[in-house]
Amino acid sequence: QVQLVQSGxxxxxxxxxxxxxxxxxxxxxxxxxxxxxRQAPGQGLEWMGTMNPSGGGTSYAQKFQGRITxxxxxxxxxxxxxxxxxxxxxxxxxxxxxxxxxxxTEYYFGYWGQGTLVTxxx
Amino acid sequence: xxxxxxSPGTLSLSPxxxxxxxxxxxxxxSTNYFAWYQQKPGQAPRxxxxxxxxxxxxxxxxxxxxxxxxxxTLTISRLESEDFVVYYCQQYGNSPxxxxxxxxxxxx
Numbered sequence: 001q002v003q004l005v006q007s008g009x010x011x012x013x014x015x016x017x018x019x020x021x022x023x024x025x026x027x028x029x030x031x032x033x034x035x036x037x038r039q040a041p042g043q044g045l046e047w048m049g050t051m052n053p054s055g056g057g058t059s060y061a062q063k064f065q066g067r068i069t070x071x072x073x074x075x076x077x078x079x080x081x082x083x084x085x086x087x088x089x090x091x092x093x094x095x096x097x098x099x100x101x102x103x104x105t106e107y108y109f110g111y112w113g114q115g116t117l118v119t120x121x122x
Numbered sequence: 123x124x125x126x127x128x129s130p131g132t133l134s135l136s137p138x139x140x141x142x143x144x145x146x147x148x149x150x151x152s153t154n155y156f157a158w159y160q161q162k163p164g165q166a167p168r169x170x171x172x173x174x175x176x177x178x179x180x181x182x183x184x185x186x187x188x189x190x191x192x193x194x195t196l197t198i199s200r201l202e203s204e205d206f207v208v209y210y211c212q213q214y215g216n217s218p219x220x221x222x223x224x225x226x227x228x229x230x
Contacts, residue, residue, distance in 0.1 A: 035219070037221075044210065044221060044222070044223045044224045045159075045161075045167065045210055045212075045221040045224075046221070047218055047219040047220060047221065050217075050219075059217060061218045062218070095166055095167075100169075100172065104154075104155075104215075105154045105155065105173065106172075107155070107214045107219075108155075108157040108169060108172040108173075108212065108214050109157075109159070109167070109169060109212075109214075110169055110172075110178070112166035112167060112168075113166065114166060115166055
């Protein structure tokens with residue numbers, strides 16, 4: 001069965017960077033796009049970007065351009081999301097989410113990681 | 123960017139009642155690219171509906187989706203206790219993928 005297991009909670013100071021991982025299992029890693037979504041405390045869902053694990057291509061939300069980097073390690077079926085220049089407003093739960101299928105009509109998020117809480121505080 | 127606006131923000135109903143949640147898009151969205159998610163406290167969102175009206179695996183038939191163009195609806199025919207949580211709409215046809223701000227269904 002498809003599983004997405006994320007790294008544990010992080011506490012960072014303003015200006016620092018954080019790197020969260022999402023380890024996938026139960027399917028062919030390179031076949032399905034992976035996305036990152038975050039949720040600030042008590043707030044809604046915010047799309048951050050996506051990666052094609054096959055070629056490594058990425059697309060980021062404009063809001064995060066210049067601060068976000070998504071990478072992957074195909075040998076361990078793991079995707080990484082690094083966010084730099086952290087500020088208090090980046091305090092949130094960060095989720096990885098895999099699309100349901102390989103067609104455009106299947107690009108809804110069928111599988112989610114458990115979430116990683118990142119707290120930015122001085 | 124397609125902005126999705128959900129209404130109402132909070133819906134107060136009793137168990138057994140019918141819930142109607144709305145999501146309006148700032149521009150037309152193909153019915154093939156519209157989804158609804160449910161989120162329980164402390165959990166990741168769960169896919170309910172995709173392609174506007176298709177229930178995801180394991181989703182009870184009291185949940186149904188409809189709509190087209192800029193107006194989409196999630197209907198819960200008879201609310202059960204576990205349904206009193208938050209729901210999000212999403213479009214995935216145009217980048218950036220976007221979500222509505224959520225509708226909380228609470229017990230009246």
